[in-house]
Amino acid sequence: MASFATFGNDLYTGKRSYDFVGSKKIWFLIAAVAVALSILLPVVKGGFNLGIEFRGGSEFTVSNVKDRDAALGEKAVQDVVSGSLPRVANVAGNTMRIQTDKLNDEEVLKVKEGLTKAYGVTDNEVTSTFVGPTWGADVTKQALIGLAIFVGLAAVLMALYFRTWKMSLSALAGMAATMFVTAGVYSLSDFEVTPSAIIGFLTVLSYSLYDTVVVFDKIRENTSELQSSTRRTFAEEVNLAVNQTLVRSINTMMVAILPVGAILFIGAGLLGAGTLRDLSLALFVGILIGTAATIFVAAPLYAWLRQGEPDLVKQAKRVEQRRAENAAKAAPVTA
Amino acid sequence: MARTGPKNSARRVLVWLGVILAVLTAVLAGGTMAGQASWAPKLALDLEGGTQMILAPRVEGGSGINEEQLNQAVAIIRQRVDGSGVAEAEISTQSGRNVVVSLPGTPTKETRALIQASADMNFRPVIQAGDGAAVPAEARTPEDKLPKPTAAPANSSDENWVTADVYKKFEALDCVNPSQDKQERSDPAKPLVTCEPASDGRPAIKYILGPVEVKGSNIKNSSFQLQRGAQGAVTNEWAVDIQFDDEGTAKFKTVTERLNQFYVAAGGQSGSDPKSQFAIVLDDQVISAPRSQAVITDGRPQITGGFTEKSAKALSDQLRFGALPISFEIQSDQQISATLGGEQLRMGMLAGLIGLLLVVVYSLFQYRALGFVTVASLVVAGALTYLAIAILGWTENYRLSLAGVAGIIVAIGQTADSFIVYFERIRDELREGRGLVSAVENGWKRAKRTVLASKAVNLLAALVLYFVAVGNVRGFAFTLGLTAIADLIVVFMFTHPTLQVLARTKFFGEGHKFSGLDPKRLGAVPLYRGAGRIRTPEDKPVPAPRAKNTGAAAEAERRMTIAERRLAEKQEQLAGSSKSASKEGK
Numbered sequence: 001m002a003s004f005a006t007f008g009n010d011l012y013t014g015k016r017s018y019d020f021v022g023s024k025k026i027w028f029l030i031a032a033v034a035v036a037l038s039i040l041l042p043v044v045k046g047g048f049n050l051g052i053e054f055r056g057g058s059e060f061t062v063s064n065v066k067d068r069d070a071a072l073g074e075k076a077v078q079d080v081v082s083g084s085l086p087r088v089a090n091v092a093g094n095t096m097r098i099q100t101d102k103l104n105d106e107e108v109l110k111v112k113e114g115l116t117k118a119y120g121v122t123d124n125e126v127t128s129t130f131v132g133p134t135w136g137a138d139v140t141k142q143a144l145i146g147l148a149i150f151v152g153l154a155a156v157l158m159a160l161y162f163r164t165w166k167m168s169l170s171a172l173a174g175m176a177a178t179m180f181v182t183a184g185v186y187s188l189s190d191f192e193v194t195p196s197a198i199i200g201f202l203t204v205l206s207y208s209l210y211d212t213v214v215v216f217d218k219i220r221e222n223t224s225e226l227q228s229s230t231r232r233t234f235a236e237e238v239n240l241a242v243n244q245t246l247v248r249s250i251n252t253m254m255v256a257i258l259p260v261g262a263i264l265f266i267g268a269g270l271l272g273a274g275t276l277r278d279l280s281l282a283l284f285v286g287i288l289i290g291t292a293a294t295i296f297v298a299a300p301l302y303a304w305l306r307q308g309e310p311d312l313v314k315q316a317k318r319v320e321q322r323r324a325e326n327a328a329k330a331a332p333v334t335a
Numbered sequence: 336m337a338r339t340g341p342k343n344s345a346r347r348v349l350v351w352l353g354v355i356l357a358v359l360t361a362v363l364a365g366g367t368m369a370g371q372a373s374w375a376p377k378l379a380l381d382l383e384g385g386t387q388m389i390l391a392p393r394v395e396g397g398s399g400i401n402e403e404q405l406n407q408a409v410a411i412i413r414q415r416v417d418g419s420g421v422a423e424a425e426i427s428t429q430s431g432r433n434v435v436v437s438l439p440g441t442p443t444k445e446t447r448a449l450i451q452a453s454a455d456m457n458f459r460p461v462i463q464a465g466d467g468a469a470v471p472a473e474a475r476t477p478e479d480k481l482p483k484p485t486a487a488p489a490n491s492s493d494e495n496w497v498t499a500d501v502y503k504k505f506e507a508l509d510c511v512n513p514s515q516d517k518q519e520r521s522d523p524a525k526p527l528v529t530c531e532p533a534s535d536g537r538p539a540i541k542y543i544l545g546p547v548e549v550k551g552s553n554i555k556n557s558s559f560q561l562q563r564g565a566q567g568a569v570t571n572e573w574a575v576d577i578q579f580d581d582e583g584t585a586k587f588k589t590v591t592e593r594l595n596q597f598y599v600a601a602g603g604q605s606g607s608d609p610k611s612q613f614a615i616v617l618d619d620q621v622i623s624a625p626r627s628q629a630v631i632t633d634g635r636p637q638i639t640g641g642f643t644e645k646s647a648k649a650l651s652d653q654l655r656f657g658a659l660p661i662s663f664e665i666q667s668d669q670q671i672s673a674t675l676g677g678e679q680l681r682m683g684m685l686a687g688l689i690g691l692l693l694v695v696v697y698s699l700f701q702y703r704a705l706g707f708v709t710v711a712s713l714v715v716a717g718a719l720t721y722l723a724i725a726i727l728g729w730t731e732n733y734r735l736s737l738a739g740v741a742g743i744i745v746a747i748g749q750t751a752d753s754f755i756v757y758f759e760r761i762r763d764e765l766r767e768g769r770g771l772v773s774a775v776e777n778g779w780k781r782a783k784r785t786v787l788a789s790k791a792v793n794l795l796a797a798l799v800l801y802f803v804a805v806g807n808v809r810g811f812a813f814t815l816g817l818t819a820i821a822d823l824i825v826v827f828m829f830t831h832p833t834l835q836v837l838a839r840t841k842f843f844g845e846g847h848k849f850s851g852l853d854p855k856r857l858g859a860v861p862l863y864r865g866a867g868r869i870r871t872p873e874d875k876p877v878p879a880p881r882a883k884n885t886g887a888a889a890e891a892e893r894r895m896t897i898a899e900r901r902l903a904e905k906q907e908q909l910a911g912s913s914k915s916a917s918k919e920g921k
């Protein structure tokens with residue numbers, strides 16, 4: 001990793017530079033396609049794989065099972081309600097979770113008995129629960145209201161801090177891309193959408209904006225003296241800022257994703273389904289996409305939004321001019 | 336001894352941080368010794384195990400429920416749950432529509448039924464009243480002296496309702512320390528033995544009540560106001576007004592005609608025949624038992640006597656609520672096993688620790704010795720967060736849920752980010768050729784803004800989520816906000832001062848290659864290069880070539896020897912006009 005510091009140096013000085021801003025058309029195209037697919041996919045597939053909190057239904061938990069075979073649980077339910085499609089998952093250690101459509105009281109009792117026999121546990125090791133379909137809808141509705149308020153306030157906050165609404169707009173565009181694509185990944189992979197996933201999703205959006213603010217702060221710093229300089233054009237300055245913060249972006253992404261990944265990959269084996277897994281999954285996907293969205297969508301978009309400003313166009317001309325002069329001057333100099 | 340300078344102020348700040356941590360620890364220790372707090376944070380239902388029921392109140396007639404009615408519903412359910420002897424139940428509202436009841440353990444079927452039952456308000460006449468305390472066993476009426484009804488009761492106030500069983504129950508009833516055994520919902524056609532719990536300095540009273548005479552649903556409206564005297568002048572006595580509908584008015588007239596006779600017979604104001612009292616019963620508990628001082632023919636009785644504004648409002652609200660029998664529809668009823676939550680927590684902690692370890696390894700890798708500062712900062716942030724959660728658990732009854740734990744794990748990354756931003760800034764300053772001491776100061780100046788701005792976004796998200804969201808999301812938002820604050824405290828009071836101190840040590844200050852701040856590795860061009868040469872503005876980093884020839888330039892770069900590259904750079908610099916005023920470190 002010793003080269004990483006050098007890599008950082010080169011990025012800082014501009015010796016090594018990735019042209020994020022220059023090739024914005026490609027990034028925008030990729031982002032647009034990804035967003036479009038993410039919107040189309042759920043429509044084509046007919047929505048998401050919703051958890052029990054959104055569909056409503058009955059849930060049984062069997063603890064201290066000897067055998068973690070999901071088929072046992074499935075059979076126990078199907079014996080009572082033929083043709084049903086229960087979801088059986090191992091949620092932790094020796095605990096099984098069986099989710100079915102809503103059953104009536106009698107069926108619940110029968111399934112409970114069946115599960116007790118199937119997994120060879122005692123009566124009190126099987127609990128039954130009923131979840132109403134409105135619960136998930138409620139959580140989501142509140143989450144969406146929260147999201148709308150947050151986006152509005154964050155936009156104002158950023159516009160005030162950066163003193164330009166164009167930064168706000170770019171940051172929000174990056175966040176929107178993150179939002180759609182994360183949702184698209186969920187639809188594509190058929191991950192279950194649970195209230196925990198919704199929480200993860202909201203966090204991702206806050207992370208996405210947070211990440212963008214850090215990079216934009218560097219951009220603001222780099223471009224604050226632009227009018228009195230002919231060193232670089234605005235777009236180049238933006239690009240340099242992104243490059244200069246690239247090491248930080250990578251480091252932060254790594255540091256954020258390591259604990260989440262640990263829960264996801266180490267935990268998934270031990271943990272099975274549940275709050276933590278749902279949450280870390282959304283975070284894992286979202287942090288990756290959010291970091292990328294800052295670099296490939298938000299920053300280039302900002303450069304693009306401002307490129308046409310008369311002052312900046314003039315400045316860009318001055319830079320061109322100076323470079324032309326330099327080239328002319330440098331030509332006679334021989335080593 | 337009054338030396339100043341960054342180093343001393345840094346030491347002072349570190350001392351202050353130590354003081355804050357010590358005070359918080361002392362507070363928690365004090366609470367623990369007093370037996371009120373504990374070292375372990377309080378755990379929420381999903382980690383402790385229990386039952387969570389989400390109830391949607393439904394008003395008869397299907398009209399929506401407003402906030403006031405919802406709060407009433409919460410009050411009613413709280414009373415029911417407390418009455419059923421479940422300790423530590425938590426009842427809250429959710430999204431202005433639902434009531435969430437969280438109970439440790441598994442409630443019995445009866446508790447469940449009771450919680451769900453629609454609120455039940457009615458009016459019963461008092462037959463007997465007594466001091467709230469239970470009659471001691473030795474002083475109780477012997478079997479042969481117990482009342483024996485001689486005839487069928489003529490009306491609801493008739494003593495003949497009081498059978499031996501009823502009376503025994505009445506004597507045994509303790510209203511001062513109400514027992515927590517479950518009571519079935521009473522039969523409106525039978526007498527009821529029940530309490531008026533102590534409130535507002537009034538002692539608890541127990542009653543034998545006759546059968547129901549007027550139903551709560553007969554109440555049309557209720558309000559409270561300052562009582563008017565005989566001349567219509569406002570007195571300073573609060574009064575509660577009830578307005579009955581037609582059926583209620585007729586029934587109430589009959590009742591008051593009867594009760595008022597007892598009142599008059601007992602000597603009016605100075606008398607005290609309990610039979611003149613009329614009990615307002617909500618969920619089988621007496622909330623008020625006014626005496627009938629007049630026959631009410633217009634269905635608009637007024638209750639007066641010893642009200643404060645608050646108690647008048649409370650009674651009026653309850654009456655209005657009684658007018659709307661609210662039933663509760665169970666939306667979700669989850670039994671959460673403690674083992675499951677515990678297991679999830681253990682695994683989550685384990686995974687979090689492994690993640691933390693990876694973060695430590697990664698930052699040591701990236702930042703060498705500076706990585707230890709990250710680790711130490713994370714430890715301090717962790718300690719602050721833990722203390723805050725434990726203290727809040729004690730003072731605010733905040734409970735840590737699995738979602739909250741997830742929030743903390745997520746925060747590891749965002750907390751570490753502040754340090755990363757800061758370290759990278761210091762490195763940038765070193766690359767500009769500053770000495771470490773001034774690089775730390777300058778880097779901090781620039782990093783501070785970024786950290787504050789980005790944390791503001793986090794706090795905003797946490798606040799919005801906390802106030803808007805429901806259930807689990809709240810717990811998550813809370814820890815997210817808490818860790819953001821802890822993080823700010825740590826960056827300002829620990830990380831930066833620590834670096835200020837470290838910058839003056841030999842190991843860091845001279846840029847040892849394992850310090851993570853080795854200027855050589857950072858490609859710095861020192862300002863002073865010995866032999867009286869000072870870095871000129873032209874020694875600045877090379878500008879980025881234009882986009883077009885980046886690839887070619889990079890290729891050429893790779894093929895040059897070091898000497899060649901030096902030469903090329905020199906040429907560039909010679910070419911550079913000295914007019915290009917450099918603006919650094921702004």
